[in-house]
Amino acid sequence: MGLEPFTPGDSIFENEDILRDSHQPETLLEREDELREYQSSLQPVINGARPRNIFLYGQTGVGKTVATDMVIDRLQTDQKKIDNLDVHSINIICKNLTSSYQVAVKLVNQFRPKDQRLPSTGYPPDTVYEFLWDHLKEIDATHVLFILDEIDAVGKDDNILYELPRCNDNGNVPPEITKVGVIGISNNFTFREQLSARVTDSLCDEEIHFPPYDSDQLRSILHQRAERAFISGVLEDDVVPLAAAIAGQESGSARQALKLLFKAGDLARGDNAKAVTESHMREAEPLIKEGKIKSELQSLPAQSHITLYALLRLHEKDNLPAKTGEIYDEYEKAASHFQTQKKTDRTIRNRLNQLNLKGFLTVDEKNMGSRGGSYYVYQFGVRPELIQNVLENIDRVEV
Ligand SMILES: Nc1ncnc2c1ncn2[C@@H]1O[C@H](COP(=O)(O)OP(=O)(O)OP(=O)(O)O)[C@@H](O)[C@H]1O
Ligand SMILES: [Mg+2]
Known part of the structure; x- marks a missing residue:
């Protein structure tokens, strides 16, 4: 059998990238209260004072990363206009960094040019922390904010979450030289419960919870994205509400809802259908569920x-x-x-x-x-x- 020719053109999607996880929406719907809380926790930084350490938690797909990116972007833009303030932010994803040591090495390397990076093993932990304090003292900035996303990867080995938020208090990095703040982000509730008391004391000056979205909220988030992702008129009216209802009931995750919507569109495209229908969504549901577990399994060490x-x-x-x-x-x-x-x-x-x-x-x-x-x-x-x-x-x- 011959192959079909590749021809550009898509009867379903105007721009499918808008439904991807990496797409940053311009506005974050349904998160007004959380964003306000987030910004007010960072207000001391803008005032030139010592940052408060923040622990941000909530289930997967509820907007923690996207909200953080937006808030930090905004902070970076606004701080530039303020005299005597220079906030440096370092954002790392800790996924696959399964110990405090590995996180510390990665942080040190954020300050170093490629040819001076530390290897992932080999130095005593104290030495790695010393390197980190030295970089923090040397950097030409008033503040350094560390954003440690997916921090639950470190599991029980949470020493970095004690050392880093306390480095201004215990003399490792005098605040007159550089003020240091930590934002730890986690979707794992067991991890939060298991944090040692000393970590909770130092990291959680401020705790911000992102609750799961309900179906109504997911519907408005999906409508916003669907409008630009699909060709006008191809999406039948009951598709978005169904995706929102499934995701709202199962997880409250915007990521799951977006994946369902993309998959239903993709199935419709594969069928050469003229419209994305409820039955495409019903077909998408089990595919997304197994796919999620499988991809998480694959990415394990x-x-x-x-x-x-x-x-x-x-x-x-x-x-x-x-x-x-x-x-x-x-x-x-x-x-x-x-x-x-x-x-x-x-x-x-x-x-x-x-x-x-x-x-x-x-x-x-x-x-x-x-x-x-x-x-x-x-x-x-x-x-x-x-x-x-x-x-x-x-x-x-x-x-
Ligand atoms: N309020 C919202 N409005 C628009 N899009 C949203 C909203 N909340 C989340 N999203 C989208 O949902 C997806 C998941 O969001 P995000 O990556 O921020 O989740 P998360 O809470 O960091 O999840 P995880 O714990 O798995 O890292 C992203 O594509 C994001 O753009
Ligand atoms: Mg995230």
């Missing part, structure tokens, strides 16, 4: 994949839920099988904790009765077949 592989083997033998020690034994076999370097028991515990935070595993605490003490048992939080399917498609893990 190698050691997490091997840990999941070990859990799959235990599942096959009907040995789940399993204790950490049992999982580690199976992990060791898996690491030999894949000829990768075996990580320590502690690293794997850390991985298990991360997998639990991300919802791929669930954990239960068991008490040992009269003997006292307790231990944890893990099992899958999503369908094991889904994990099997993802691992099969990753080169380094031949299932």
